């Protein structure tokens with residue numbers, strides 16, 4: 001019986017999802033789309049980042065390089081300094097995000113065929129914008145160096161084995177600064193909040209539209225009802241997981257070093273925990289709009305903090321870190337980062353995996369426990385005086401008649 | 405044949421904050437009855453149905469369905485009832501067939517039995533040709549029929565229908581009541597609510613609810629017989645003046661305005677009451693457009709009883 005109920009509810013829920021274009025988009029390409037938008041805003045919002053130049057060469061080549069940098073839209077040269085020491089002061093006062101040091105012999109190809117590299121100092125407190133600035137400076141310096149080689153050695157320069165021109169990144173404050181793809185696994189956890197939001201809204205919608213009243217008047221089992229509603233969302237969530245994995249690989253060059261099987265297991269645990277939390281929210285909040293707001297807070301804010309995009313996790317007070325464990329995203333981010341990027345096995349990540357499993361079971365059981373197969377009465381009754389237009393005349397009359 | 409009680413309400417009350425939706429209700433419904441709950445907007449019909457359906461607990465008193473308490477044995481009650489809420493409770497994006505199949509799954513009706521029942525219900529409800537149509541695209545009347553069909557999928561011992569004919573055109577209303585009469589003839593126990601007084605006539609017994617209280621609970625004919633009066637309906641040029649005059653006439657029990665007419669309930673015991681009325685109006689120089697005797701309907705009886713009830717309350 002419970003299996004029949006579960007399957008009946010799942011099938012019905014699947015119909016609801018695939019027959020409503022909005023929900024379908026939300027749970028299929030929604031997370032991918034959001035990832036694109038999110039990473040785009042993260043990487044492209046850097047405009048005219050203030051940069052200081054310390055030109056130690058003061059020759060044609062260096063002036064040429066500075067001119068190139070001046071035309072960039074990503075960075076803006078705000079200060080021209082004589083010594084690197086002067087830059088420290090500007091960093092301290094947050095007036096620049098990077099300093100570029102051009103070596104004395106810039107533009108000269110040495111006897112061994114190398115050229116002294118340009119040095120960069122980056123303020124790493126805002127890793128994403130810092131990354132964009134690094135990319136831009138590297139790109140300009142690389143292009144400029146190529147030009148110098150070609151000018152010196154003719155068109156054939158490309159045929160020579162050229163020593164690389166490197167930018168030494170001297171990162172201040174946040175020595176762990178890495179590429180965007182370092183955040184990618186964490187962002188995946190954030191994007192997977194979408195199916196949970198969709199589920200919370202679906203439950204709230206069923207209540208709001210008065211469908212739950214009929215359903216709770218049947219002998220349907222609570223557990224079958226809630227699990228059945230959740231099941232299709234786990235399915236779509238896994239589809240999202242793989243889509244995000246493929247997109248990370250193809251569009252952002254994010255390496256996936258771990259075991260797909262382990263990642264799948266963790267992702268399922270995470271989805272069930274997230275969706276269970278979504279159900280729990282919907283059990284208490286049966287208005288679509290409020291459920292959506294709460295769900296956005298619950299599913300987007302924690303991974304946003306925990307994926308370390310803007311906030312180093314270790315810097316948080318322990319009490320906050322402990323509380324953050326209640327959000328499934330915290331453990332998911334903690335597991336998926338090393339698993340994703342370093343191929344760490346689950347046996348080394350068992351603690352977070354256990355928390356995730358605990359949350360998955362806990363939230364589900366809590367939702368089942370809190371769910372009542374009753375009509376909700378503490379809300380102002382939205383059902384009242386709708387669908388009544390036609391009888392109003394009649395009943396109004398009898399009330400009037402009665403009142404005389 | 406001694407009647408067997410199926411539903412029993414003992415001193416049932418239900419409050420929402422300081423609104424008393426149902427007050428001190430004691431009713432028995434026997435097996436095989438087509439029992440009507442009649443009352444205007446806000447009378448407490450839905451509250452009553454929800455409590456019998458075990459989706460709302462009473463604040464006071466007890467309700468049993470087939471001996472099962474609706475609070476302590478709610479799930480047992482839910483298994484034996486088919487409840488159709490006032491608001492369309494089926495899924496607009498699911499087809500007629502999918503909705504029925506879903507209900508069958510929920511009540512564990514499978515295999516051959518399921519195929520038979522579904523075929524029966526398609527014939528009974530005349531929804532056969534619309535199997536594939538999304539429920540949201542059905543007409544109002546057909547939606548109600550689908551609601552009825554899904555509530556019947558497990559052949560419940562008790563059928564609970566909350567305002568099944570509200571928002572349905574008169575023809576479809578009659579069609580729906582024909583279905584209920586059919587079920588009644590076949591022995592199904594049904595409790596149905598309605599704000600339409602004329603529908604009360606088709607029930608085996610009715611309870612009249614007003615502001616959560618019982619005004620009367622009896623067979624329709626017996627309720628009408630309680631009103632010891634007859635009805636004349638008046639149309640006049642100046643209705644206000646007519647009313648003022650008639651309020652002074654002793655043999656008149658009740659005045660019930662309906663649109664541009666006035667229904668006058670007068671004491672049938674008193675000889676020549678209708679002439680009395682005519683003279684009183686003519687003496688006051690009120691031009692009578694028409695004044696004629698009409699049969700007493702549930703509507704007049706209900707209004708009369710409610711007015712009596714209110715009089716008693718104010719005394």
Ligand SMILES: Nc1ncnc2c1ncn2[C@@H]1O[C@H](COP(=O)(O)OP(=O)(O)OP(=O)(O)O)[C@@H](O)[C@H]1O
Nearest residue numbers: 377381385420423425444445446447448449450451
């Ligand atoms: N969930 C609720 N919360 C608060 N008050 C409620 C609730 N449901 C009903 N009421 C109040 O209880 C009273 C009876 O309502 P009920 O819905 O039972 O009447 P009804 O006879 O079904 O009316 P209608 O013809 O409008 O359907 C009304 O005053 C209503 O405002």
Ligand SMILES: [Mg+2]
Nearest residue numbers: 449450451490
């Ligand atoms: Mg109602």
